[in-house]
Amino acid sequence: MATKPKMKPRRNHVRLLLTALYWGVIIAFVTLTAGLGYGYSLVYDLERPTLTAARPAESSTVLDVHGEVITQLHAVQHRISVPLAQMPEHLVEAVVVMEDIRFYEHFGFSPRDFVRALWLTATGQDRQGGSTITQQVARNRILDDLRFSVRRKVREIYVAFRLEQKYTKAEILEAYLNEIFLGGSAYGFQAAAQQYFGKNVSDLTLAESAMLVGVIPAPNAWRPREGNMEAAMQRQRLVLSELVRHGRITEAQRQAALDTQITLARARQHEPETSLTNYFVDHVVAQVRQWIVNTQRISEQEADDYILRGGLTIHTTLDLTMQRAAQQAALEIFTQPNGVLERLRRHARDTDPNLEIRRLAQSPDFEWARFTRNPRGELELSGLQPQVSALFIEPSSGAIRVWLGGRDMVGRFGIDRVSREQNQPGSAIKPLVVYGPALALGGRTIASTVDDAPVTFPTGDPTAPEFSPRNFDVNTFHGHTSFRTGMARSFNVMAVKLFQSVGWQRALNWAEMLGLRFERTGRSNDNDSLSVALGGLTKGFTLHEMVAAYNVFNNRGVYVAPHSLLRITSRTGSVLYEARPPERRIVLTEQLAWLMTDLMRGTVESQGGVVGTGHFGLRNATMGRFAGQVSGKTGTTNDNLDAVFVGFNPQFTGGVWLGHDDSSTGSPRQVRPNEPPHPTRSIHTTAGSVSDNRARGGMPSSGANAVGSGTATAIFGRTLSHYYRAINVTAFPTFQTEWYEEYGVFGPPRRLGLVRQRFSRLSGKYPSALTPSADIAHDWFIRGTEPRPEDPCDMHVMVAICNESNALAGPYCPPASVTMQLRVRREPYAEVFDTGGNRLHPVDHARQVPFEQCPVHRAPPTNGGSSTPPGS
Template identity: 35%
Template sequence: MLRWWRRRESGDDERQPRPGLARWLRRALIGIGVVTLLAGAAVTVAALWAFAILPRSLPPVTALESFQPVLGTKIYDDNDELLTELHVERRIFVPLAQIPQSLRDAIVATEDRRFYSHWGIDPIGIARAVVQNYRRGRIVEGGSTITQQLTKVLFLTPDKSLERKLKEAVLALELERRYSKDRILEMYLNQVYFGHGAYGVEAAARTYFGKSVSELNVREAALIAGLPRAPSSYSPFEHPQAAKLRRELVLRRMVEYGTIKDAEAKRLARSDLGLIPPERRRTTGQYFLEYVQRTLEAKYGADMVFKGGLNVYTTLNPGMQLVAEQSIRDGLRALQTRTGKAATEHPEGALVTIEPQTGYVKAMVGGHDFFRSEFNRAVQARRQPGSAFKPFVYVAALESGYTAATRVEDAPVIYPVGRNGKEWKPENYDRKFRGPTTLQQAVEESVNVVTIKVQERVGINKTIQVARRLGIASALNGDLTLALGTSDLTLLELTSAYGAFANQGVWMAPTVIRYITDAQGKLIEENVPEGKEAMAPETAYVITHMLRGVVERGTGQGAKALGRPVAAKTGTTNDYSNAWFIGYTPRLVTGVWVGYDRPRSLGKDETGSRVAVPIWTAYMSRVLGDRPKEDFPVPERVVLVPVDLDPSNECVRVVTMAFVKGTEPAMNCGPRRQMVPPPGAPAPGGAPIPGVPPAPGSPAGQSALTPGDVPPTAPNRAPALPPAAALAPVTPLAAPPIALPPAGRLPLAAPLAPAVPLAPVVPGGPGASAPSPQTP
C-alpha cells in the first residue's frame, strides 16, 4: 500500500485515472446534487400548494352538515296514496343502523377492504391496484377509497386530471379528520348512484327488489354492492347475466373479507337474481302521469316540478286504471286474433273515464303499452269520431223545437256543391232507406241521411255552438259533413262533452289535479269543480233517453250486458279506420277509441259496435261490479210517452220516448191513444216553422217535415241562425311542450307535440267525393 502511494505521488502509477474521467465524475456528482435540490424544492412547493393553497379553492367539508337533497314532486291518487315521484334523482336517506351489516360488509369488501384501517387514502390499495391491473392488462381494480369516492360525489366534477385527484386526496384527508368511519360510510351509502335513477341504498332496494333496505338478505345485498362501479353495465334489468357475474365477484370478496363462508357464497352465486317482477316495476297510469307532468310543467316550469318539492293530489283511481289498461290490452289482442293481422301490425286503443259531476279524470289509457309508445292517444291524437258526433246535432234539433218523435224522410237526397257541378249523395251504413223515421230511431240505428237533413234544417252554426258549449275546442268543419263526424277530435274532449248529458246539462271541464301543496304543506292550487250550464236539464235528459235506445235496441246493444241503465253512441269512420264508443251511467262516462296510428282499416265490419263496445263493457262491468243500479233522474218537466215508430200509428212498434212537457205528440200509444192525422193534413195552425227551411218545391212558409210531426211548440223556437260561414273554425289547441327528464329520473314523459290530426278530413263540404263515413 505504501509503495503504491509513493508511486502515485511520484507519478509512476500506471493505474492513475485519466484526466477526462475525473472531470466526468465531478460533473455527474454536481448534476445529481442539483437535481436533488430541485426535486426537494418541487416537493416542497407541491406540498405547500396541496396543503396550504389548494384547500382555499375547495368547498368546506362542513357543508355536509347542511346538505339537503333535491326535493322532487310527489304525485298521489284520488285516495291520497303515493303513486310516484318526479325527480332529478331518487334519494331516500336512511341511518346506518337501518342498513344491514351484510350490505355494509359487501360494500367495504368490494370497494375498499382497508376502509377501517387507512386514513382517507390507501397507498397499499393503490399499489395493489397497479399490480392487478398490470397483470390483467386492463383496469380491473381502482385505487380510490370509499372516502375519496364520497368526496368525488359530493364536491368534485367527474373529469380525470391530476389537479382533481389531488383535490380528492386533500378532501378525503379532511373528511377522515372530521368524521368517524361509520359516519363516512353512512354518507357514502346514501349518496352513491346505483342505476335506474336510484341514489342511495334505500332507493336501490326499492328499485330492484321492491322492499326497504333493512329487509335485504345477503344475496340481494351482494347484487346492490356490485352496482356502483358501473350501474349501467351491471344493470340486472338490462344485463342480468353481467349482474349475476358481478354478484358472484362480490360474494368472493366477502369470503376473502371473512364475512361469509365459501360454501354459502357458492350457494348464493347459483341462485337467481330475485328481482321485483316486471309488472311491479311499472307505475300504474303512465299515460295519466305523463299528462299530469305536462300540465304541471306548463304552469309551474320544469325546475319547480323536479326540484320544488310539490305534493300533487290527482283524480286517478288506481283500481279503475288497472282495469282500464287490462281491458284495452285484452280488446286489442282479441281484434288482432280475429283479423289475423301480423304481430308487427299493432292496432292501438285509448280509454278515458270521467266523473261527470266533477270533471275528475278517473282513468286514462293512451295506448297499448306506454313503454312501446309514449304517444298519448287519449289527448294528443285527433281522429274523426264518425257517428259519435251525432248527439250534438240532435241536441241542436231539440233546442230548435224538434222532439224524439219528429219524423224526417229517410230517402235519397242529392246536394249540389261548388261551381264544378259535383254532387254529394249521402248514404246510410246499410245502404237502405227507411222512409219516415223518428229522430229516436235515427239515433238508435245511426241513420246518416236523417242526421244530415236535420243538420241542414237546424243550421250548421247551431250544432257548432252546441259543441262549443260542451267543451269541444278542436276545429270543426263548416259544412254538412260535420253531422257525420268528419272533424278531428280527441277522445278526452268527446268523452267530457258526453259528461254534460249525464250531469243534467252541466258541463265540467276535465281535470286531473284536485289540489297542490308545497314542501311545507301550504296549499298553492285547488281545483274546486265549477260547472257551466251547456243545456237545459230537460234537453240533457231527452238526449240521454234517446241514447239509451242505442243500447236497448240499436248499435250499442253489446253494452246491455252491463245490466243497468246506460246511454251511449257508437262511431265508425271510412274503411273502418276508427272505432268509437262513448257511454255513460249516472256516475261515470267512459270513452273508447281503437285504430291505427297511421290510418288504415281495422278490418271489414270492424265497427265501433264490434271493436269498441266489448272493451267498454268489459271495463265498466268490472268497475261497477256489485254497486247498486242507478237510473238517470227525470226532471220535473219531462214526461215519458209510448210512441209508435211506424207512421201508421197502429201501435205495433211502440217505444217509450222522453219529451219536455207540452211537446209530446197529441196522438200517441198511451191509454188515451188517438190516431195521427193522415198524411197530407196541414200542420197545427198551418203556421210556418221558424228556422226550418221549406222543402224544395213546397210552398213558402210550409214545413219540410212530414205533416203531423211538427212539435206544438214550434212557434217558440229560436230564430234562424246566420250562415255557417259566419262562424270560423277554431284552431286546434296546442299542447304545451315538455322538457326531457334529466338522466336518472323516472321515465315518465317524452316531449309532446301538439295534438295532430291522424285521419284525413273529408274535403270540400257536402259535395266532396269521399263516401259518407261508416256510422254504426
C-alpha cells in the same frame, strides 16, 4: 312703544333641516338594523356552503284520490364530472353568453339582471331569468319549499355570495357545467355528450356544444333526439347567433357550425329516460311543471329538477282501482291468450294466412286491423297498431278517474292520445251536432220523424256536382224514421237531413257550448259542411273533448271541465297548491239532458245498436249486461283508422278510442295545440272517392255495425265490469226513475215535469182515426211540446188505387180495378241508382201514396162502361 323683533327665516329652516336629518338617521339606522336582523333570521340556519355539498335529492310522490301511491318521481341521474380544462372553450363561452353574460364581473349576484327579470315578469314578457350561474349553483346547496319568496331569494343570494368568497370563478363554473340537468338522465355536459352524441365532452364540435347549451332552459322539450331535432336545431341557431353578437365567434364560424351534420348516438334501450313514464303521470307532471313556471318564476329546467328532487306530494283525482280495471280490459281485448290479437294470429297460424286474415278482417269487430306482408309474401298482423286510449270522469265534479294512454301502458313524451291527439269522431258526433241541436233549436221532439229516402246535395265540386249520402247498409233507405230508431241504428241520411234543416251555423254554435272546437277559418274548415253531421271534420276532436261534451248530458245539462290535479304539498307538509273548483256552466235544461240520455240508451239496448251480435261475441258479452244502465254512441270513420265509443252511467262518463296513430310510423296525425296542416279529406261515396278540400256535402260512411266500434264498446263495458267486481258491487248503478201510476210505466224523475203521450211513428203527431195501432208509440215530452189531438197525424190517408198499375186511380180506371187503400204521404225523393243502374227506393215505398196517376187507363173505355172511381 317698541316693536317685537321678527325671527329670521334662515334660523327656522336650519332647525327644521337638522330635525329632519336627525330623525332620518334614526329611521335609517332602525331600518338597517331591522333589515340586517331579518336577513340574518333568514340565513342563520344555513350551513357553510361548499361546492361538493349539493342538496340531497328527495323523490316526489304521486297519489291517487284515495291516497294510494301511483308512482315515485325521482331523477335517474347519469353524472360524470370532468375538469374545466377538458371542456371546449366554445362550450364554456356559450354557457356564459346564454346564462350569465356578466359572470366574470359580479360577486355572485347581479342586481341589474335581477331587476330586469322582475320588470319583465311584472310586465308579462318573461317568467325566467335573473339568476346568475353562481346563484344556480347555490340553489343546489339549499333545500327550501318551492315558493317565489323573499326568504328563498335572500337565502339563495347569501349562499351565492359565500361561494364567491370561498371559490374562484373557474371552480364555480366547473361545478355548474358538471351538475346542470340537460334532459333524460344526463346531469352535466360530459354525461349529455355521451348520451346524445356518443362522445366525450372534450370532443364536442361548436355545433354540438351550441345544441346542448340551447336545451338548458327546457331540457326535455328541446334536447336532441329522433323526432325532436327541429326544436333542438332552432335552439342551436339562437345560441350561435348570440355568440356572434357578443363577439365570441365569427359569422364564418357560425355558418360552418350550421352546416355541420349532427349525428345522434344510438339510444340504449335499457336506459330509462326518467321515471315519469306513465301516461297519466306525464299529464299531471306537465301541469305541475307549468304551474311552477307560471307562478314561481323559475325556468322549466328548474321546475323539472324540483319535481324530481324536491320531495313534493302530488295529490290527483285518479282512481287506481278503476285504472287497473281499464288496463285489464284493454289487455284482455288485445294481448291475453283469448284476446283479439292472439285470436287473429291463431287463426292465421292454423289456416292459410292470406285467406283467413282477409276473412277475419271483413268482420265488424276486426276491420280496424292493419296487415303487412312478410318476406314470404304472407299477410301478417302489424304489431305496432292498433292503439287504444280511454278516459273516465266523475259526472258532477269532472274528476278524472281513468286515463289510459295506450296499449303499452307506459307514456312516451309527445304522444298524448287522450288530450292532444285529434281523431275523427264518426257517428259519435251525431248527438252533439244533430240530435241535440234538433231538439234544442229545431222545434222537434223525441217523436219527430225524418224520411230516410234518397236525396242529393250539391257539393260545389264540378267533377262531382252532386252527392247522395248512404247508410251503413249502402243501398237501403229506411223510410220514415223516429229519432229513437235513427239514433239507435245510426242512420246517416237522417242525420244529414236533420243537420241541414237545423243549419250548420246554429248546430256548431250549440255544440261549441259543450266544449267542442271546430275549424271556422282557413282554406279547409268545417263551415257549411254536411260531413260534420257524420264526423267528417277538418281536424277532429280529442277524446278528452268528446268525454267532456257527453258529460253535459250525464250531469243534468251542466258542463264541468275535467281535471286531474287536486293539490301539491311540500316535503314538510305545507300546501303549495290547492286546485280551484273546475269551470262549470249550465248549457242545457235538465229536461233536455234527460231526454238525450234516454235517447242514447237505445244505442246500447237495441239490437240495431252497439249490442248487436259481433265476431267472437265481443259485443253481447260485454255491453248486453248493461242494457238500460248505460247511454252512449259509437263512431267510426270510413278509412277504419278510428273507432270510438263514448258513453256513461250514473257514476261515470267515459270514452274509448281505438285506432291507428299512423299506418306506418305510429306518430299522431293531429295534436293540440301544435296543429300541423290537415290533409285533404277523402270523402267516400258508392261511386268512389271524392277529393273535397272544404268537405262540401261529402261525408264518411258510418253505421250501427261500423268497423271497430264493437271492440271499443267491449273495452268500455269490461272496464265497468272489472271495476264493480273489484269494489264488490253486484247491483250496477241505474239511472233514476220513478213509477207513474197513470201511465203504468217507470219514467223520469217527476221534478222534471215531463209528460208521456202517444204519437204516430210516421209523423210524430197525435194519432188520427186512420193511424194503425202498429204505427202508434208512446214517449216522453217536455210539457207543452207533446203531440195534441187538435193537431192529428196527417200522414195516413185513404186514396183510390188502381190495382192494375198500383198508381193513383184516374178518371178512366174501371171501378172493378179500383180500391180504397190506406197509404202514407211522402214528398218526392231524388232519383238515386245502385251500381247496376236500378233506382233505389225507401223500404216502405209500397205504403206511400203514388206520385203518378194510373198510366194504364188514360182514355175512356171503348165499351161505354162507367169509369167513375169509387168515392168520387
